[in-house]
Amino acid sequence: MPVEAIASSAIGTSTMEITISKFELLRELAATQGVVERKTTIPILSNYLFEAGGDRLSLTATDLDLSLRTSCNAKVKREGACTIPARKLHDYVKLLPDADITIKLLENHWVSIRCGRSNTKMVGMARSNFPSLPVFPTANVVKIPAQVLRGMIARTSFAIANEESRYTLNGALMVLKPESITMVATDGHRLAHVERSNEKFEGVSGELKTLVPKKAMDELRSLVDSTDVETIEFAKDDSTLFFRIGQRLLTSRQLTGQFPNFEAVLPKDNTRIISLHGEDLGAAIARVAQFADERSRAVRLKLEKGELKLSASSTETGESEDSIEVDYNGEPLTVGFNAQYIIDFLKAAGAGDVRLELKDSQSAGQLRPAESEDYKYRYIVMPMRI
Amino acid sequence: MSFSDFHGNSEIVHTVREMLTRHRFPHGVILAGPAGSGKYTLAAMIARAMNCLNPPAGDGFADFCGKCSNCIRIGQLEDLESRCAEAMEARESLKESEKKETRLFIQTHPDVLVIPPDPPQMMIKVDQVRRVIESIYFRPAEGRERVFIFTDSAFMKEAANSLLKILEEPPDYATIFLLTENAGELLPTIRSRTMTLQLRNLALEEIESYLARHRPEWKPQQRALVARLSEGAVGRARNFDLEGYSAARADALTILKTALSGSDHTELFKITETYRAGAEGREKIELLLRCLYSLLQDLLFIESNSAPLVRNTDVMSELQKLSQSADFAWLSSAAERLGDVERGLRRNLLRSLSLDAFEAALEKHPAGMRG
Numbered sequence: 001m002p003v004e005a006i007a008s009s010a011i012g013t014s015t016m017e018i019t020i021s022k023f024e025l026l027r028e029l030a031a032t033q034g035v036v037e038r039k040t041t042i043p044i045l046s047n048y049l050f051e052a053g054g055d056r057l058s059l060t061a062t063d064l065d066l067s068l069r070t071s072c073n074a075k076v077k078r079e080g081a082c083t084i085p086a087r088k089l090h091d092y093v094k095l096l097p098d099a100d101i102t103i104k105l106l107e108n109h110w111v112s113i114r115c116g117r118s119n120t121k122m123v124g125m126a127r128s129n130f131p132s133l134p135v136f137p138t139a140n141v142v143k144i145p146a147q148v149l150r151g152m153i154a155r156t157s158f159a160i161a162n163e164e165s166r167y168t169l170n171g172a173l174m175v176l177k178p179e180s181i182t183m184v185a186t187d188g189h190r191l192a193h194v195e196r197s198n199e200k201f202e203g204v205s206g207e208l209k210t211l212v213p214k215k216a217m218d219e220l221r222s223l224v225d226s227t228d229v230e231t232i233e234f235a236k237d238d239s240t241l242f243f244r245i246g247q248r249l250l251t252s253r254q255l256t257g258q259f260p261n262f263e264a265v266l267p268k269d270n271t272r273i274i275s276l277h278g279e280d281l282g283a284a285i286a287r288v289a290q291f292a293d294e295r296s297r298a299v300r301l302k303l304e305k306g307e308l309k310l311s312a313s314s315t316e317t318g319e320s321e322d323s324i325e326v327d328y329n330g331e332p333l334t335v336g337f338n339a340q341y342i343i344d345f346l347k348a349a350g351a352g353d354v355r356l357e358l359k360d361s362q363s364a365g366q367l368r369p370a371e372s373e374d375y376k377y378r379y380i381v382m383p384m385r386i
Numbered sequence: 387m388s389f390s391d392f393h394g395n396s397e398i399v400h401t402v403r404e405m406l407t408r409h410r411f412p413h414g415v416i417l418a419g420p421a422g423s424g425k426y427t428l429a430a431m432i433a434r435a436m437n438c439l440n441p442p443a444g445d446g447f448a449d450f451c452g453k454c455s456n457c458i459r460i461g462q463l464e465d466l467e468s469r470c471a472e473a474m475e476a477r478e479s480l481k482e483s484e485k486k487e488t489r490l491f492i493q494t495h496p497d498v499l500v501i502p503p504d505p506p507q508m509m510i511k512v513d514q515v516r517r518v519i520e521s522i523y524f525r526p527a528e529g530r531e532r533v534f535i536f537t538d539s540a541f542m543k544e545a546a547n548s549l550l551k552i553l554e555e556p557p558d559y560a561t562i563f564l565l566t567e568n569a570g571e572l573l574p575t576i577r578s579r580t581m582t583l584q585l586r587n588l589a590l591e592e593i594e595s596y597l598a599r600h601r602p603e604w605k606p607q608q609r610a611l612v613a614r615l616s617e618g619a620v621g622r623a624r625n626f627d628l629e630g631y632s633a634a635r636a637d638a639l640t641i642l643k644t645a646l647s648g649s650d651h652t653e654l655f656k657i658t659e660t661y662r663a664g665a666e667g668r669e670k671i672e673l674l675l676r677c678l679y680s681l682l683q684d685l686l687f688i689e690s691n692s693a694p695l696v697r698n699t700d701v702m703s704e705l706q707k708l709s710q711s712a713d714f715a716w717l718s719s720a721a722e723r724l725g726d727v728e729r730g731l732r733r734n735l736l737r738s739l740s741l742d743a744f745e746a747a748l749e750k751h752p753a754g755m756r757g
Contacts, residue, residue, distance in 0.1 A: 043476045131528075134527070167523040253525055
């Protein structure tokens with residue numbers, strides 16, 4: 001039975017009694033802790049919503065922007081719903097022995113938790129205080145392979161803007177077409193673009209563009225990492241995004257605003273191309289960056305015949321230079337980049353060779369993995385004046 | 387429950403409903419008016435009208451049903467004091483390290499967020515505004531409009547500045563309310579980006595008729611008195627603590643009487659002694675000061691032959707007696723010295739001593755000079 005169905009069958013009852021294995025309960029509590037708000041003065045948000053129906057327990061956590069609903073097997077003696085303080089419950093269940101736990105709703109929102117010879121009571125809140133949760137749409141559900149989504153998020157989420165003023169950049173753009181999926185993230189200084197074709201997305205006609213908020217990306221990533229489910233179901237309505245990962249359902253409010261027209265900034269004639277070992281480049285940049293200006297993190301890249309020189313200097317710390325042998329015969333070129341942006345890309349791209357494609361010292365540089373893997377991955381960094 | 391339950395200021399309510407009906411409600415609104423005039427109540431009503439699921443047809447203007455799930459949940463905001471107390475309690479139960487980083491918010495509906503001043507400074511802080519900025523670009527979840535209500539205009543400087551950004555260009559579905567007793571306290575740059583709706587004081591009769599409906603258990607004289615004492619603010623009238631006020635006023639009368647007669651100080655010291663230091667004594671002395679001001683004002687009315695304007699009508703005879711020895715010069719210096727007492731309290735001067743000094747400075751016939 002899907003999680004929503006449990007929920008609806010449990011509404012309107014003021015009793016609840018279930019028995020559940022500690023292992024299963026703890027697994028779901030741990031998976032949802034990330035969504036529970038820690039620093040909040042809105043009492044209901046630090047509570048779980050428990051709903052028991054059929055032979056399942058569904059538990060929900062929300063911070064109002066994001067909510068996560070999951071379920072696990074339970075022996076349901078009496079169907080019903082209650083709310084329980086989330087952190088205390090998690091901390092307490094962790095310490096219980098591996099045995100069955102009985103959870104029972106008492107009067108005045110008190111909840112009793114029994115396990116072996118341990119007996120605890122906690123006070124929750126009225127179920128009606130819990131925000132109502134969006135319902136998974138029945139139409140236009142798109143199935144996305146979990147591994148694909150994981151790969152796309154890992155290659156883009158680090159580039160999402162943290163600045164509150166540029167709110168349309170506070171998420172990644174996901175573009176679904178019948179045969180491809182693309183994800184783009186940028187903070188205005190760098191842009192990560194990853195595409196995967198030769199997929200098959202049923203139910204998508206034309207182009208389905210979605211702005212996925214950063215918080216949802218992070219949560220989605222950790223959900224995908226902790227599952228062995230093969231496909232994720234994605235859907236959206238006017239206000240909400242839905243990602244169903246097996247028995248877990250992540251919902252996120254949608255952001256407003258238009259993602260900028262990123263296609264315009266993708267470089268087209270970066271003809272000075274060199275190939276480098278990712279590890280070599282990463283190590284050299286990390287060393288040199290120690291001596292870069294702490295605020296700008298600017299590193300100078302000097303491309304000459306047969307050699308790429310990296311250097312940085314600051315008045316406080318000194319100066320540093322590293323050089324990497326490259327196969328290059330063109331005109332010399334000097335360009336500055338933020339070291340951190342390049343390190344971020346190298347981390348996301350993983351081991352292997354990378355191609356650095358430049359035009360001149362005033363134009364954006366492009367980085368991409370040299371062997372074209374399953375993902376068509378490109379990363380654009382704006383140059384710095386140095 | 388509907389807009390018709392809002393008492394007084396019917397022109398403003400009508401303007402609001404007209405704007406709502408035409409979908410022309412501004413995104414940034416300053417609701418100004420004296421304490422207790424219903425700024426918060428009105429904001430919470432507008433939030434409901436914006437999100438009501440079954441708006442009643444009624445008179446053709448926007449309204450709310452008060453019964454749908456959106457109305458009910460937004461309606462839970464109304465008791466601001468209890469909601470603030472809950473939020474404070476929730477913060478108290480956090481870990482010490484997290485407590486410092488946690489700011490007060492009140493939310494009973496996912497699309498309506500109330501931002502009260504954050505204790506202990508009782509100011510709106512920059513972290514609170516930041517949270518609003520982070521959240522405002524998320525589309526409404528269950529309602530049609532997202533509403534943000536700042537219940538006080540005491541902004542920290544940075545907070546006010548960062549508010550400008552969202553006031554300048556709020557998303558289509560968002561409305562920001564700034565409640566204030568005095569719109570002039572807000573930055574001119576905030577005022578220029580918002581529309582100001584000014585709630586006015588109500589006439590005595592309006593308050594009395596309101597009390598007749600909502601406080602039928604009170605005696606008519608009591609209602610008449612409260613109507614006068616609440617200075618035209620419905621909220622203050624409804625929750626008027628006559629007993630507490632009478633006690634504080636008795637103290638205030640004694641202080642004035644002692645000052646004017648310059649006689650025995652035993653009574654005075656017995657009273658001022660009870661105004662102790664610490665947070666719990668603050669409310670008590672604030673009430674006393676308000677009573678002192680109100681009595682001085684009444685004395686001034688009597689002095690200038692405007693006795694019908696007197697508010698503390700129940701102690702008229704005593705006021706008459708006092709006014710025989712209180713001339714204009716004395717009254718004006720008393721008001722000035724009362725201001726000194728207030729300033730001193732802000733600097734944490736001892737309350738009992740400040741009151742003693744206030745009395746001594748106003749004595750017409752200082753005890754020492756009589757002998």
